[in-house]
Amino acid sequence: MAKLGDLRRVHSASLLDEVMEYDFDGYRMLDPDTVMCPASRSAALRAAGAGLAAVDAVMLAEAGRTTAFCAVRPPGHHATADSAMGFCLINNIAVAAAHACDRHGLERVAIVDFDVHHGNGTQAIFQNEPRVAYFSTHESGLYPYTGTPHERGRGNLFNALLPPGSGGFRFRNVWADLMLPALDDFRPQLLLVSAGFDAHMRDPLADLMLETEDFAWLTRELRAIARRHAAGRVVSMLEGGYDLEALRDCSVAHVAELR
Numbered sequence: 001m002a003k004l005g006d007l008r009r010v011h012s013a014s015l016l017d018e019v020m021e022y023d024f025d026g027y028r029m030l031d032p033d034t035v036m037c038p039a040s041r042s043a044a045l046r047a048a049g050a051g052l053a054a055v056d057a058v059m060l061a062e063a064g065r066t067t068a069f070c071a072v073r074p075p076g077h078h079a080t081a082d083s084a085m086g087f088c089l090i091n092n093i094a095v096a097a098a099h100a101c102d103r104h105g106l107e108r109v110a111i112v113d114f115d116v117h118h119g120n121g122t123q124a125i126f127q128n129e130p131r132v133a134y135f136s137t138h139e140s141g142l143y144p145y146t147g148t149p150h151e152r153g154r155g156n157l158f159n160a161l162l163p164p165g166s167g168g169f170r171f172r173n174v175w176a177d178l179m180l181p182a183l184d185d186f187r188p189q190l191l192l193v194s195a196g197f198d199a200h201m202r203d204p205l206a207d208l209m210l211e212t213e214d215f216a217w218l219t220r221e222l223r224a225i226a227r228r229h230a231a232g233r234v235v236s237m238l239e240g241g242y243d244l245e246a247l248r249d250c251s252v253a254h255v256a257e258l259r
Contacts, residue, residue: 002048002095009098010091010125012082019044020090030084040074044089046238047072051096054235055190059104066232067223067258069167069195071251073237076143077119077194086117086144093237094125100190101131105173110135110188112222114215114237115196116206118147119157127153128190131187135179137162139169139199139206158182162199164207168214171199180221187229191222196239197250203243212249215236219257 007016018030022041029035029172047070054068076093078086091113100106111126113119113136123146126132138147140161147159160174197215198206226234236258241247 001042002052002090005011006052006099007048007090009078009102009185010081010094012216015079015082015084019084025172030089033086033105034088036082036089040089044074047074047076048090048092048095049091049236050245051235052099054237055100058233058235059100059190061231067234068236069251069255069258070235070237071166071219072238075123075196076237077113077115077196077239078117080121080124085121086221087240088121091121093119093192094122097126097192100192106189107131108133108187108189109192110186110190111192111194112136112183113138113194113196113239114197114199114218115194116203117196117240118210119194119239120144120146123147123151123153123157124180127157130154130156131154132156133183134158134220135183137174137179138161139166139208141165142206148233162208165209167201168211171208171210171214172217175218175221180225184225184228188225189230189233191230191234192194193220193222193234193236194239195236195251195254197241197247197254199244200241200246200250203241205240205242206212212246215250216253216257219254223257
């Protein structure tokens with residue numbers, strides 16, 4: 001389980017007070033999409049803690065492994081420093097990135113986010129932090145309605161919009177032509193992945209048309225960049241994905257490429 005000190009690197013005291021509350025019955029609505037029950041506190045701490053443990057494991061190459069996948073819920077990339085939102089209580093990937101910088105002394109940590117929704121919370125937390133670069137493709141006109149290409153932070157934000165109905169051909173071209181070269185130029189010492197699989201054609205919450213092999217392809221490309229610059233180190237954390245068959249198939253394909 002993550003400790004409060006780990007979370008305070010990226011979250012305010014007011015948010016942590018809200019999420020750490022467990023002395024209530026039934027459910028609490030934090031926003032129209034985000035609900036807590038008494039067990040949510042433990043789940044959120046374990047989700048964030050998984051990312052911390054994974055970063056430590058790959059940085060130390062425990063058992064010779066340099067990759068990890070954290071199959072966690074709740075997801076995290078919409079949670080800002082001050083607000084839980086969009087099903088997210090704690091920004092798990094942000095907690096992991098801050099830990100990598102502060103505990104392991106890294107100067108270049110990349111976060112790749114291929115969830116169908118823009119990770120507005122991750123972007124907001126790191127938009128003025130040059131040690132962390134954020135790379136996201138996401139469907140245009142979709143919640144949370146952020147992540148336009150002109151949002152650049154301190155030159156460390158890279159966003160690309162995919163129109164509704166886009167399939168694997170466009171997805172791969174955007175990554176191959178725009179995002180992967182920028183990621184390569186950043187030369188990350190650690191690659192973190194917000195692995196949302198809700199851009200799959202079966203997913204009910206969006207309108208992209210990706211297939212399982214598209215996620216496997218991108219994972220292979222990310223692994224190649226990690227081998228060039230980061231001694232192969234990749235930590236992936238589950239974000240969205242709301243069709244159970246697609247979530248299963250994409251997660252299996254993603255993990256197979258991380259091995």
